[in-house]
Amino acid sequence: MQQNDPHQETTHFGFQQVPVGEKAKRVAEVFHSVAGKYDLMNDLMSFGIHRLWKLFARELAGVRPGQRVLDIAGGTGDIAKLLAGRVGERGEVVLADINGSMLAEGRRRMVDRGLVANIRYCQADAQYLPFPDDYFDCVTIGFGLRNVTHKETALESMFRVLKPGGTVLVLEFSKPAAPLRPAYDLYSFKLLPLMGQLVARDAESYRYLAESIRMHPDQETLKGMMERAGFERVQYYNLTGGIVAVHRGFKL
Known part of the structure; x- marks a missing residue:
């Protein structure tokens, strides 16, 4: 029987290593x-409240035309x-998005909504963003950081592509x-x-x-990770009793 290499680096996928x-x-x-049922499931899972979480994040971003x-x-x-x-x-x-199916679904929905003029699409890994240094005024990641293998690397990558004076927002459970x-569990x-x-x-995907x-860093731990990546004035805002939090930091 094949055995795992004890020296092989592991990480968590849900509760599994x-x-x-x-x-x-x-x-x-x-x-x-x-991908095909993603938006419907978001509405059902959160009773529609995810839309309010995202509106709150937009206001915190403070992006301008x-x-x-x-x-x-x-x-x-x-x-x-x-x-x-907001950017006009x-x-x-x-x-x-790193996932081609999700990116294709997003593009289709944007086209259906008539939003094509100021949106472009890129299949990219958050850990290795294919953009120049100091390029964006604002970087956001919503409900995605917990799926990244090396979160510290992703935060450092976000810091690199953000302009001085720019804002980063992490919206996450x-x-x-x-x-x-008890009720949440x-x-x-x-x-x-x-x-x-x-x-x-697909019960297994939602079990994951x-x-x-549960495996994602709590509010204070994520705040510290963002500070170590270089972000300053990091604050977090608990929503719906802390079920979701928005962390905001700046590249000064």
Whole structure:
């Protein structure tokens, strides 16, 4: 029987430990599977509240007409759409995602909405962004950082492509307040996979979603990671009792 190399570097995929080189492939399989039902499931899972979380993030971003914005792990384009409306025709939003299925779905939805003038698309890994230094006025990543293998590398990459004076926003599931945790655990590990099975015919991907949230750094830990990557004046804002948090930092 083949045994794992004890010296092989591993990382978490949900609650499992997998070889580092395997995580990206497994995450890709999850999002290939759910791309077509992604927006519907977001509405069902959050009772529509995810739209308010994204609106709050847009206000924190504070982007202005004519600016250049990068939305990493942009998926089906919810955040890119909100930011495109703020930067206007003279500005530009780059919707980036490592997953081809999600990127194609995002492009299709943007075209259907008539949003083509100031949005472009790039299949890119958050850890190795293919853009020049000091290029964007704002960088956002919504519900994507927890899926990145090396989060520190991704944060450093975001810092590199951000202009001095620019803003980074990380919108992500986080650690809820203690009174909410029992109900949140019940919902996450029992109801969420069932919903995934009924709607998307994929319970396992939504079981991974619940597990990946639990493995993601809490609010203070992520704040420290962002500061070590170079961001300053980092603050976080808890939403819905800390179920979600928005971290904002600046490149000064």
